[in-house]
Amino acid sequence: MLTLLEYIKAHPAGGILSKSLSVAGEFLGATAKSYGPGAVLCHQGAEEDRVFFVKSGWGLLYRGLPNGERQILDTPLRGDLVGFRSAQGPRFASLASATELSVFEIPKKNLTEAMQNDGALGVKIACVLARQNAILAEHLVNAGRRDAQTKLAHLLLELEDRLSTVGIASPGSYECPLTQHELADILGMTTVHVNRILSEFRKSDLIYFRHGHVDMIDRTKLIKIAGFDREYLR
Amino acid sequence: MLTLLEYIKAHPAGGILSKSLSVAGEFLGATAKSYGPGAVLCHQGAEEDRVFFVKSGWGLLYRGLPNGERQILDTPLRGDLVGFRSAQGPRFASLASATELSVFEIPKKNLTEAMQNDGALGVKIACVLARQNAILAEHLVNAGRRDAQTKLAHLLLELEDRLSTVGIASPGSYECPLTQHELADILGMTTVHVNRILSEFRKSDLIYFRHGHVDMIDRTKLIKIAGFDREYLR
DNA sequence: CGATATGTTGAATACGGTCAAAAAGTGTGG
DNA sequence: CCACACTTTTTGACCGTATTCAACATATCG
Numbered sequence: 066m067l068t069l070l071e072y073i074k075a076h077p078a079g080g081i082l083s084k085s086l087s088v089a090g091e092f093l094g095a096t097a098k099s100y101g102p103g104a105v106l107c108h109q110g111a112e113e114d115r116v117f118f119v120k121s122g123w124g125l126l127y128r129g130l131p132n133g134e135r136q137i138l139d140t141p142l143r144g145d146l147v148g149f150r151s152a153q154g155p156r157f158a159s160l161a162s163a164t165e166l167s168v169f170e171i172p173k174k175n176l177t178e179a180m181q182n183d184g185a186l187g188v189k190i191a192c193v194l195a196r197q198n199a200i201l202a203e204h205l206v207n208a209g210r211r212d213a214q215t216k217l218a219h220l221l222l223e224l225e226d227r228l229s230t231v232g233i234a235s236p237g238s239y240e241c242p243l244t245q246h247e248l249a250d251i252l253g254m255t256t257v258h259v260n261r262i263l264s265e266f267r268k269s270d271l272i273y274f275r276h277g278h279v280d281m282i283d284r285t286k287l288i289k290i291a292g293f294d295r296e297y298l299r
Numbered sequence: 300m301l302t303l304l305e306y307i308k309a310h311p312a313g314g315i316l317s318k319s320l321s322v323a324g325e326f327l328g329a330t331a332k333s334y335g336p337g338a339v340l341c342h343q344g345a346e347e348d349r350v351f352f353v354k355s356g357w358g359l360l361y362r363g364l365p366n367g368e369r370q371i372l373d374t375p376l377r378g379d380l381v382g383f384r385s386a387q388g389p390r391f392a393s394l395a396s397a398t399e400l401s402v403f404e405i406p407k408k409n410l411t412e413a414m415q416n417d418g419a420l421g422v423k424i425a426c427v428l429a430r431q432n433a434i435l436a437e438h439l440v441n442a443g444r445r446d447a448q449t450k451l452a453h454l455l456l457e458l459e460d461r462l463s464t465v466g467i468a469s470p471g472s473y474e475c476p477l478t479q480h481e482l483a484d485i486l487g488m489t490t491v492h493v494n495r496i497l498s499e500f501r502k503s504d505l506i507y508f509r510h511g512h513v514d515m516i517d518r519t520k521l522i523k524i525a526g527f528d529r530e531y532l533r
Numbered sequence: 534c535g536a537t538a539t540g541t542t543g544a545a546t547a548c549g550g551t552c553a554a555a556a557a558g559t560g561t562g563g
Numbered sequence: 564c565c566a567c568a569c570t571t572t573t574t575g576a577c578c579g580t581a582t583t584c585a586a587c588a589t590a591t592c593g
Contacts, residue, residue: 128440131526136444138436151430157531158436180422187421188414194428196385201435202372202392206362209442209487210370213549244571253443258549260573275572276558292365297391447581478539492581494541509540510590 122166199297208253218291237281356400433531442487452525471515
């Protein structure tokens with residue numbers, strides 16, 4: 066049984082957390098909470114003083130646009146930190162749950178005060194943020210400079226790696242609750258086109274993604290198509 | 300004359316730095332260096348122990364792809380931090396200079412050690428990283444979910460705001476050394492198309508971008524087209 | 534001035550988007 | 564267990580934004 070403090074310090078770079086660890090939240094005024102699928106934990110544009118640590122489940126961090134579309138920035142997973150903002154003021158993104166989602170909620174002030182008094186914690190948080198940077202950067206590459214099959218392959222490989230790191234994926238196989246619509250909003254494409262690429266992947270026996278389950282048949286070829294290099298996730 | 304330490308602590312969120320401040324680097328084993336345009340300060344994939352603080356000039360932070368294309372992640376400007384990576388290991392992006400570029404170079408170990416001993420520094424660095432996150436997120440929205448004129452307008456407004464913050468832009472007018480090719484690599488489009496949109500902007504008296512100078516004629520309309528909200532830059 | 538980089542324009546093409554409808558899956562309550 | 568409503572996936576036909584290719588013009592710089 067770890068305290069939240071130990072939990073935060075234990076996992077390098079925001080995702081390393083062994084499967085067997087269970088976590089308790091008696092630190093920093095943290096509240097352990099759980100949300101059903103489809104809940105919105107915090108709204109873009111709203112003042113918000115909480116920071117979230119994901120315990121389990123899939124989150125969706127996104128920016129909504131005036132025309133009603135949205136760009137999903139990331140899918141926060143076990144061990145990820147959401148909502149550490151540079152200044153006071155409204156949030157620039159919304160956080161929703163894609164599945165049942167368990168989180169620690171911490172007043173940001175408590176976290177920054179703890180960082181003031183404990184340099185190691187500050188370094189750890191900085192590392193977590195730097196890793197998020199790398200993930201966002203890769204999503205930017207996906208949206209900006211990779212064609213449809215490449216970006217889809219890349220995202221599915223990223224998710225496999227991130228889930229493995231926190232112990233909830235076996236090699237080439239994992240549960241993914243994202244809809245094709247959500248995949249499209251992550252990658253900057255349309256639902257219809259995601260659907261077409263996925264069925265191409267199936268027809269060419271590359272990867273099967275159905276009923277919330279991802280099965281990589283030819284992982285080597287997939288890595289080659291995607292130009293995937295896991296280094297950025299370390 | 301500020302020390303680097305004061306310099307870092309003084310500017311909120313990686314960009315706030317008054318025009319009159321000059322800065323000296325007698326801290327953390329920092330080396331002040333200057334590079335001519337087109338230099339590559341660090342290479343994607345290479346081991347690298349330096350962290351960079353930009354003093355002046357325009358940097359280009361990008362990821363190169365197997366097919367020779369690249370996605371520019373950001374244009375580091377005065378006050379920005381580059382290269383704080385979550386773990387040891389190779390860099391996932393390259394840093395080049397678009398203009399003459401002056402930086403502080405600091406061994407990462409020195410910085411993290413200082414953060415260990417000085418909680419306030421850790422908080423500051425975390426805030427800088429969080430702001431970079433917000434900027435990357437917005438670039439992702441540009442690449443993924445905005446059409447050509449919207450994304451171009453948005454980028455030009457972002458640059459205006461960021462340059463203003465560090466005192467090197469007047470309202471609606473600033474020097475921008477980026478080529479159309481570089482703009483394209485930031486926004487995930489082609490040079491030709493950037494060119495066409497820019498000339499549309501000129502024809503409709505919205506914004507003039509020529510010879511390295513940006514002049515916003517109808518800034519209000521531009522903000523409306525872009526759906527620009529500077530909040531994410533705070 | 535000549536060499537090279539950057540910007541501009543036109544025509545043809547393609548990738549992915551749009552629109553629309555149907556099929557399959559999921560969940561709920563009777 | 565089935566009926567019903569709703570969400571998600573699938574498919575087809577058509578369209579449009581942005582790309583590609585190619586040529587030429589204009590800056591920039593040594």
